[in-house]
Amino acid sequence: MIDEAFITKTLADLVKINSVNPALEKGAPGEAEIGTYIFNILSSLNFECTINTISPGRVNLVAKRRGSGNGQSLMLNAHMDTVGVEGMANPFGSVIRDGKLYGRGAYDMKGSIAAILPFMS
Template identity: 40%
Template structure:
């Protein structure tokens, strides 16, 4: 997998404010992240399903189809972050000493970027899949986990 692509995706995701509204009632929540993941998937020609969990806060499910009736491999990461109190530039990603800094870099925009890059690689390689691969970008993990609960 191309680490530069993972870093590029991660920088893009960090730049999108996605503070859970519980921490900041003025926050737009995960709307920008959902739009980004949806645009990324449709750009790859993959189908996207939106699952409304709260008003304006949707889970995004991306599907890379395998054989009919094959098992499903699910990648899941959440799109919301905790608050930004005490951070000087939380949505300005910075690469320093081979690390990426910014709100959500570790929890869990980094994981989401890696999952997105893996799906990109599967699409670009045109590999014959033994399973269906799904990527779920979920809302509201930082407070109640209702995004994941709505999915299951």
């Protein structure tokens, strides 16, 4: 069963986190905060998580959970940074209108992250 409430809440939380890439916008925070948010979710699901700091504010999150057999591995990949917010009225507002959630990164790629997380439990 898909937990739509979890996905919606998680996406709203992710959109509220400013993760604009500092290479694209001077002084932007990068992915450190959103990486910690996802780290906490995956850690609670018994994943072995590591955050690697690449440069100030720029992180990679690696999470893995070992299986019980010798089956195939599955790798899921997503980026946590977003482009800038110039011209957006409320980029981190997580506004829901007509059943859709709006905000910076809701479609690329925070929506995909929110959709993947429930399947990790």
